[in-house]
Amino acid sequence: MKLENNLKVTVIGAGYVGLTTALTLAYFGNRVSCVDKNGSIIDKLKGGRPPFYEPGLDELLQAVGAGVNFTAQLSQADSADVYIIAVGTPSREDGNADLSYVEEAASQIGALLPEGSIPVVVTKSTVPVGTAQHLETVINKALGERAPRCHFLVASNPEFLREGAALQDSFYPDRIVIGAGDERAFDILKRLYAPILEQSFVPPEGLPRPQGYSRPALVAVSAPSAELIKYASNAFLAVKISFINEFAGLAEKVGADIKDVAEGIGLDKRIGPHFLAAGAGWGGSCLPKDTRAVIFAGSQHGCRMPMVEAAVEVNSRQRLRIVEKLQEVLETLRGCTIGILGLSFKPDTDDLRDSPALEIIDRLLERGAAVRAYDPVAADNCRRSYPGLQVHYASSPLDLAGGCDALVLVTDWKQFASLPWEQLGSRMRQKVMVDGRNMLRRDDMERLGFTYIGMGR
Ligand SMILES: NC(=O)c1ccc[n+]([C@@H]2O[C@H](COP(=O)([O-])OP(=O)(O)OC[C@H]3O[C@@H](n4cnc5c(N)ncnc54)[C@H](O)[C@@H]3O)[C@@H](O)[C@H]2O)c1
Structure with a gap:
C-alpha cells in the first residue's frame, strides 16, 4: 500500500x-x-x-x-x-x-x-x-x-x-x-x-x-448547487428507466422489442446506452426516497415536478405489470406456486430496501399464491429483516423450481443468465417464465417448452 x-x-x-x-x-x-x-x-x-x-x-x-x-x-x-x-x-x-x-x-x-x-x-x-x-x-x-x-x-x-x-x-x-x-x-x-x-x-x-x-x-x-446536483442526478436516472419502461408498454402493444428499441436510441450520443433497460423498475435505498424528496422540495417552493412524479408512477405500475402478466397467463394466482429469482433490488448487493421483489411477493401473497424465493446473497438478510414474510427460501435455483407454476426473474444476478433451464423446467408444474429483466432469449426458452414472457417484447 x-x-x-x-x-x-x-x-x-x-x-x-x-x-x-x-x-x-x-x-x-x-x-x-x-x-x-x-x-x-x-x-x-x-x-x-x-x-x-x-x-x-x-x-x-x-x-x-x-x-x-x-x-x-x-x-x-x-x-x-x-x-x-x-x-x-x-x-x-x-x-x-x-x-x-x-x-x-x-x-x-x-x-x-x-x-x-x-x-x-x-x-x-x-x-x-x-x-x-x-x-x-x-x-x-x-x-x-x-x-x-x-x-x-x-x-x-x-x-x-x-x-x-x-x-x-x-x-x-x-x-x-x-x-x-x-x-x-x-x-x-x-x-x-x-x-x-x-x-x-x-x-x-x-x-x-x-x-x-x-x-x-x-x-x-456552492453547497446548495452540490446538494441539488445529487438529487437531480438520481431524479434523472429514475426518469430514464421509467421512460424506457413506459415505451416497453407501448412496444408490447405494437409488436416491437424494447431491447432493440433501447439499443437503437442508446446509440445516439445525446441519449447514451446506460439506464435504458426495461424491466421490473427501480428500487433500492436511493432512487425511491430521493425522488420523493425532490417532489416534496418542489411542493415546498411552489414548483411542481411532473416529470419526476411521472417517473414514480410509471415505476410502481411496472412492478404490478409483472403480477398482471402472471395472472394473464395462469388465469388465477390462487393456489399457484410462484418462484422468485432474486430478492435484492439489484445484483451484487444484499440490500433489500424498496426492492421490487418484495412488493411483487406481497401482491402475489395477497392474490393467494404460494411464494418460493432464491437469491444468491440476499436471502439471509430477507429472513432477518422480514421474519413474517410467508416465503419458502430455496437453497438453489433447482430447489426453487420444484413444484412451481411460474418463475419470475426479478433481479438480474449474472448467474441467472445461464441456469440449467431444462432441469429447472423438468421440476416445474407449469413451465412459465416471466423475465422481469429481459435477461433471457425467448427462442431458447421456447425451445425448452417454456411459455416466455418478457417486458416490452
Ligand atoms: N447506499 C447507496 O448506494 C448510497 C449512494 C449514494 C448516497 N447515499 C446516501 O448516503 C447516506 C447513507 O446511506 P447508506 O446506504 O450508507 O446508509 P446505511 O443505512 O447503510 O448506513 C447508515 C449508518 O449510519 C449509522 N448512524 C445513524 N446515525 C448515526 C450517528 N448519529 N452516529 C453514528 N452512526 C449513525 C447507522 O447505524 C447506519 O449503520 C444516505 O443519505 C444515502 O441516501 C447512499
Missing part, C-alpha cells in the same frame, strides 16, 4: 457509503476513525467482518482494517481535520428526507469540537438543499458557550457510488462534487481527494484501474 495522505478523518456512519469512504480514505494513508452507533456493526468490523455484502469489501477491510479506528462512540474517535457525515436520510411520511440522523451527528460533532483547529464538517449523506447551512446552526447550538472560540467550516460532498460497485466507484468515480462557501474548505477537501483526483495511488488488489479511465472531474460549486 502506498501512503499518500495524512489527514485525520472521522466518518460518521458505517453503512454502504460511510464504510466504503472510510476504507478508501484509509487506503490513501489518512488516519481514519469510523463511527457507527450500531454496536453490532462495530463489533463485526472490529472482528474483520463486513456488516453487509459488497464485492471487494472484505478484501479491502483486511488490507486496511487495522488502519481504521472503528468505534461506536464519537467521543472515542480522534479529533479530526475532516468530519464526514454519512448516516441515513430515509423518507419521512410526507416524502421529505428525515434529517434527524444527520442533525444528531452534527450535534455530536459540535459537542466535541476542539478549540484551536478549523475542521471541515462534510455532508456526504443525500440531503435537501440548504442542509449544509442548517447544520452550521445545529453545530453552533451544540457548541453552546464555546461557540465564539471554536471554528469550523461546512461543505457538501454528495456521494454517487452504486451498491454492487461501491469500491470501484469510490476509487474511480466519474466526478467529485464539492460544495462550499469558503476556499479553505475546498482546499482541504481537494487535498483529501488528491489521490483520486490525480489517480496517483497504486490500485488495491482486485480493484484495477479500469481501462481507458483517466481522472475524475472536480466540480467545485
Whole structure:
C-alpha cells in the first residue's frame, strides 16, 4: 500500500457509503476513525467482518482494517481535520428526507469540537438543499458557550457510488462534487481527494484501474448547487428507466422489442446506452426516497415536478405489470406456486430496501399464491429483516423450481443468465417464465417448452 495522505478523518456512519469512504480514505494513508452507533456493526468490523455484502469489501477491510479506528462512540474517535457525515436520510411520511440522523451527528460533532483547529464538517449523506447551512446552526447550538472560540467550516460532498460497485466507484468515480462557501474548505477537501483526483495511488488488489479511465472531474460549486446536483442526478436516472419502461408498454402493444428499441436510441450520443433497460423498475435505498424528496422540495417552493412524479408512477405500475402478466397467463394466482429469482433490488448487493421483489411477493401473497424465493446473497438478510414474510427460501435455483407454476426473474444476478433451464423446467408444474429483466432469449426458452414472457417484447 502506498501512503499518500495524512489527514485525520472521522466518518460518521458505517453503512454502504460511510464504510466504503472510510476504507478508501484509509487506503490513501489518512488516519481514519469510523463511527457507527450500531454496536453490532462495530463489533463485526472490529472482528474483520463486513456488516453487509459488497464485492471487494472484505478484501479491502483486511488490507486496511487495522488502519481504521472503528468505534461506536464519537467521543472515542480522534479529533479530526475532516468530519464526514454519512448516516441515513430515509423518507419521512410526507416524502421529505428525515434529517434527524444527520442533525444528531452534527450535534455530536459540535459537542466535541476542539478549540484551536478549523475542521471541515462534510455532508456526504443525500440531503435537501440548504442542509449544509442548517447544520452550521445545529453545530453552533451544540457548541453552546464555546461557540465564539471554536471554528469550523461546512461543505457538501454528495456521494454517487452504486451498491454492487461501491469500491470501484469510490476509487474511480466519474466526478467529485464539492460544495462550499469558503476556499479553505475546498482546499482541504481537494487535498483529501488528491489521490483520486490525480489517480496517483497504486490500485488495491482486485480493484484495477479500469481501462481507458483517466481522472475524475472536480466540480467545485456552492453547497446548495452540490446538494441539488445529487438529487437531480438520481431524479434523472429514475426518469430514464421509467421512460424506457413506459415505451416497453407501448412496444408490447405494437409488436416491437424494447431491447432493440433501447439499443437503437442508446446509440445516439445525446441519449447514451446506460439506464435504458426495461424491466421490473427501480428500487433500492436511493432512487425511491430521493425522488420523493425532490417532489416534496418542489411542493415546498411552489414548483411542481411532473416529470419526476411521472417517473414514480410509471415505476410502481411496472412492478404490478409483472403480477398482471402472471395472472394473464395462469388465469388465477390462487393456489399457484410462484418462484422468485432474486430478492435484492439489484445484483451484487444484499440490500433489500424498496426492492421490487418484495412488493411483487406481497401482491402475489395477497392474490393467494404460494411464494418460493432464491437469491444468491440476499436471502439471509430477507429472513432477518422480514421474519413474517410467508416465503419458502430455496437453497438453489433447482430447489426453487420444484413444484412451481411460474418463475419470475426479478433481479438480474449474472448467474441467472445461464441456469440449467431444462432441469429447472423438468421440476416445474407449469413451465412459465416471466423475465422481469429481459435477461433471457425467448427462442431458447421456447425451445425448452417454456411459455416466455418478457417486458416490452
Ligand atoms: N447506499 C447507496 O448506494 C448510497 C449512494 C449514494 C448516497 N447515499 C446516501 O448516503 C447516506 C447513507 O446511506 P447508506 O446506504 O450508507 O446508509 P446505511 O443505512 O447503510 O448506513 C447508515 C449508518 O449510519 C449509522 N448512524 C445513524 N446515525 C448515526 C450517528 N448519529 N452516529 C453514528 N452512526 C449513525 C447507522 O447505524 C447506519 O449503520 C444516505 O443519505 C444515502 O441516501 C447512499
